[in-house]
Amino acid sequence: MTSSFWNKNIFRFVVPVFLLVFWEVISRSGLFPMALFPPPTRVISVWIDWMFGTNGSSEINSGLWLEAVLSSGMRVMSGYFIAVAIGVVLGVAIGWSKIVERLIEPTIQMLRPIPPAAWIPLAIIWLGIANKPAIFLVTLGSFFPIVVNTIYGVKTTDKNLIRAASMMGSSRWQIIRYVIMPAALPSIFTGLRLGIGTAWALTVTAEMIAVKNGLGYVLWDSYYFLRYDLVIASMASMGLMGFLMDLLIKKIMDRLLHWQRNTSVQGMQ
Amino acid sequence: MSLIQLKDIVKTYEDPKRKTKLLAIDNVSLEVEENEFLCILGPSGCGKSTLLNMIAGFEKQTSGSVHMNNKLITKPGADRGVVFQQPTLMPWLTVWENVSFHLMLEGVSKAERKKRSLEYIEMVGLKGFENHFPYELSGGMNQRVGIARALMLNPSAILMDEPFASIDAQTKSDMQEELVKLWEKHKITVIFITHSIDEALILGTKVAVMTRRPGTIREMMPINLPRPRDVTSDEFNSYKRRIRELLHEE
Numbered sequence: 001m002t003s004s005f006w007n008k009n010i011f012r013f014v015v016p017v018f019l020l021v022f023w024e025v026i027s028r029s030g031l032f033p034m035a036l037f038p039p040p041t042r043v044i045s046v047w048i049d050w051m052f053g054t055n056g057s058s059e060i061n062s063g064l065w066l067e068a069v070l071s072s073g074m075r076v077m078s079g080y081f082i083a084v085a086i087g088v089v090l091g092v093a094i095g096w097s098k099i100v101e102r103l104i105e106p107t108i109q110m111l112r113p114i115p116p117a118a119w120i121p122l123a124i125i126w127l128g129i130a131n132k133p134a135i136f137l138v139t140l141g142s143f144f145p146i147v148v149n150t151i152y153g154v155k156t157t158d159k160n161l162i163r164a165a166s167m168m169g170s171s172r173w174q175i176i177r178y179v180i181m182p183a184a185l186p187s188i189f190t191g192l193r194l195g196i197g198t199a200w201a202l203t204v205t206a207e208m209i210a211v212k213n214g215l216g217y218v219l220w221d222s223y224y225f226l227r228y229d230l231v232i233a234s235m236a237s238m239g240l241m242g243f244l245m246d247l248l249i250k251k252i253m254d255r256l257l258h259w260q261r262n263t264s265v266q267g268m269q
Numbered sequence: 270m271s272l273i274q275l276k277d278i279v280k281t282y283e284d285p286k287r288k289t290k291l292l293a294i295d296n297v298s299l300e301v302e303e304n305e306f307l308c309i310l311g312p313s314g315c316g317k318s319t320l321l322n323m324i325a326g327f328e329k330q331t332s333g334s335v336h337m338n339n340k341l342i343t344k345p346g347a348d349r350g351v352v353f354q355q356p357t358l359m360p361w362l363t364v365w366e367n368v369s370f371h372l373m374l375e376g377v378s379k380a381e382r383k384k385r386s387l388e389y390i391e392m393v394g395l396k397g398f399e400n401h402f403p404y405e406l407s408g409g410m411n412q413r414v415g416i417a418r419a420l421m422l423n424p425s426a427i428l429m430d431e432p433f434a435s436i437d438a439q440t441k442s443d444m445q446e447e448l449v450k451l452w453e454k455h456k457i458t459v460i461f462i463t464h465s466i467d468e469a470l471i472l473g474t475k476v477a478v479m480t481r482r483p484g485t486i487r488e489m490m491p492i493n494l495p496r497p498r499d500v501t502s503d504e505f506n507s508y509k510r511r512i513r514e515l516l517h518e519e
Contacts, residue, residue, distance in 0.1 A: 160357045163327050168371035168422060169347040178373070182361045259361045259402050 038229040047233040050218075058230055061218055069241060072203050072214040075131060076245075079138025080199045087143045087195070088188060091150025095184070096176060108147060116141035116198070117205050124210050134206035134214075141202040142195030149194070153187025154180055186260055189253045193246055200242040215241075270339070272458055273301040273324060273426060278333035280319055293319055294330075295483035301426070306452055306459045308469035311479030312516065317462045318354075320484070321430050324460065325351050338425060347371055350419030352429040356411035358403045358418075365390060365399040368417045389417040392451065409440040420451065426458040433468070445471050449496060466512050470505060471498045478515050487515050 020040050026032075027039035034042075046057050053063025061068070093100045094108075116137055123133035157180055165179045207216025215234050222230035280294040294316040301307050311317045322328040323335050326345035335342040337349070345351075358367045366373070369386035377385075383399075390399050393413040403411050412432055419427050433441045449472060452459055463469050469476045470492060478487045490512070494504055 158357075160353055160355065161359060163325075163345065164351070164353065164357045164359075165370070166327075166345040167325060167347070167349065167351045168374065168418075169345075170374055174374050178370075179359065182359070185361075257361075259404060 035226065036228055038232065043229050043232045043236070046227075046229040047236065050230065050233055058233075059227075061222075061230065065237070068213060068215050068218050069237065071211075072200075072207065072216065072238075073241065075134045075203045075206070075211075075214065076138060076196075076199045078131075079135040079203070080142050080196060082135070082139045083142040083146055083195060083199070084192065086139075087146030087191065088150050091147045091188075091191075092154055092176065092180065092184070094147070095151040095154025096180065105151075108144070112144045112148070116202050120206070120209055123206075129210045129212075131211070133210045134203055137202045137206045138199045141198040145194035145198060146188070146191035149187045149191030150184060153184030156187070157183040186257055189249070189257065193249055193253075196245050196249060197242060200238060200245070204238055271300040272303045272305075272337060273299075273460070274334075274336045275299040275320070275324070276334045276336075278320070278323065278330045278335070280316065280323075280328075281331045292483040295485050297333075297484065297486055299477065299486060299489075301458060301460060303458055304456050306449075306461065306472055306474045307477060308461045308463055308473035308475070309477045309479060310463055310466065310469040310512065311484065312481055313464055315479045315481055316484030317464075317479055318430050321351075321428050321460065321462050324426075325349055325428050347422045348425045350422040350424035350427045352412070352415050352419050352427065352432045354431045354434055356403065356408065356415045358411055358414055360403050363400050363402055364395065364406070364414050367403070367414055368421055370418065371422055386417075386421065389421045390414075392420065393417040394447065409436045409444065412436060413444070416448070416451075420455070420457075424457075426460060429459060429461045431462050431464065434464075441468075446497065448472065453496075466509055466516075467500060469512075470494070470508055471500065476512065478512055480516075487518075 024039045024041060027034060027037050031037075038046075045055070047065075049055050049063075050058040050061050051063070051065040056062050090104065090108075094105055095101075119137060119140060120133070123136050127133040127136055161179050161183060162175055165175050170178065203214065204216035204219070207214040208220040211217055215237050219231055219234035219238075222228070222234065276298050278294055278297040278299075279292075282291045282293055283289075284291060297320065309317045309320060319328060323330050324337070324342065326342050326349070342349075359370065362370070365383050365386040368389055369377075369382040372382045372385065387396075387399060390396060393416050395410060395413055395417070398406065398410065403414070406414070415432070419429075433444055436444065445468065448459075451457070459472075461469075461472055463472075473492050476490045476492055478490060479485065480487045490508070492508060494502075494508070499505060
């Protein structure tokens with residue numbers, strides 16, 4: 001098993017390993033002060049302490065990594081699920097009904113270009129600090145990619161599939177439920193994957209400004225104390241969590257959308 | 270009393286960009302008897318698919334009326350099974366789920382749906398493929414699934430819109446043969462759109478020959494040939510010659 005695993009996956013590790021070694025060498029060469037450009041070995045050792053409280057090198061954060069991840073994760077999930085619920089429902093309504101489209105779409109397209117982070121002042125005034133403004137921001141940020149992609153998926157549904165369904169006696173609701181939804185699912189998943197990335201980015205942004213815990217808070221706090229090893233460990237944690245969540249969505253997607261595989265580039269590999 | 274009646278059908282399309290109107294179908298009247306196999310034959314762009322779409326309820330005529338069983342047709346319904354030019358199956362459903370789609374709409378249990386669909390899957394020669402997905406089957410096999418789906422509705426009429434147009438010659442001729450067998454055995458009424466004279470003569474009890482746009486019915490021709498039809502016989506070819514003349518007269 002091991003040899004075939006390595007044969008298959010060796011390419012995945014080439015670039016990361018090279019970058020890490022390069023970084024280690026530069027950092028240890030004395031070109032920059034080591035505190036401002038800590039080598040990966042030191043980041044990893046601090047990260048391990050942050051996770052498990054092994055040597056106290058992450059000071060007050062020692063052993064509190066999981067707590068930080070969970071606080072951030074909770075905000076991401078709450079905001080994200082609200083965005084998915086509103087985004088998909090609204091997207092289907094806009095894609096399906098010309099009236100709803102005229103009513104709502106211009107507003108969405110006008111709000112969309114505003115960077116979600118620009119809402120922070122208003123979010124703090126309206127919702128105070130801590131969880132609420134962070135969740136608001138996450139919802140706002142992941143809502144747009146989800147709604148836009150859902151609309152696209154609904155609108156590009158094959159007209160003949162709808163005809164076939166109505167030929168078999170489908171009501172409007174049945175067409176939405178049994179034709180439009182599954183047909184739009186590939187696009188919806190594109191929105192979900194874009195949305196989860198935005199959700200992580202905005203949680204961290206909110207935590208740097210309006211929240212007193214979570215990965216973003218640790219990052220910003222460590223910056224004040226010139227603990228760049230911890231700053232980098234926070235960044236790596238965010239990357240890892242974003243990666244894992246995307247992976248999870250991708251796995252769900254592959255299960256649900258297997259029927260699509262053979263009609264795309266993926267099916268040729 | 271005939272099963273389907275089209276009366277004074279006119280269809281014009283508006284071209285909003287050029288502010289013009291295009292007359293696609295000009296005053297077509299037509300009756301289809303029960304158990305008839307009517308082939309509507311015409312060159313591309315003559316409005317024959319539009320005609321079928323009106324009977325299916327997908328498109329609305331500009332004026333005139335379509336009746337089936339003395340009821341005005343206003344929207345699609347399971348009393349008219351449509352077989353599309355492309356298979357038009359739900360790609361996320363298996364063969365049996367596609368075939369029994371309408372039973373799912375009615376809330377029939379899964380076991381019951383599967384059991385009932387198997388009979389129709391067998392009927393179109395796809396036994397053993399019931400759990401396959403459309404992407405795992407060839408175009409011809411998918412088209413059979415589409416036929417099974419239309420048959421399973423147990424409709425008053427089956428409407429077929431050039432269903433074999435994108436299928437290779439050998440498979441096409443097999444499927445034409447099977448379709449005739451199904452029609453003979455199950456006493457169904459078929460309206461079949463085609464642009465191939467041979468296909469119309471192999472299949473139809475009647476052939477409606479349509480002219481180029483604006484579409485009208487040039488002649489309604491009963492085909493009195495024994496089945497299975499022999500494409501090399503003199504009678505077959507004399508029909509063929511007649512139709513060719515009709516199509517070239519314009």
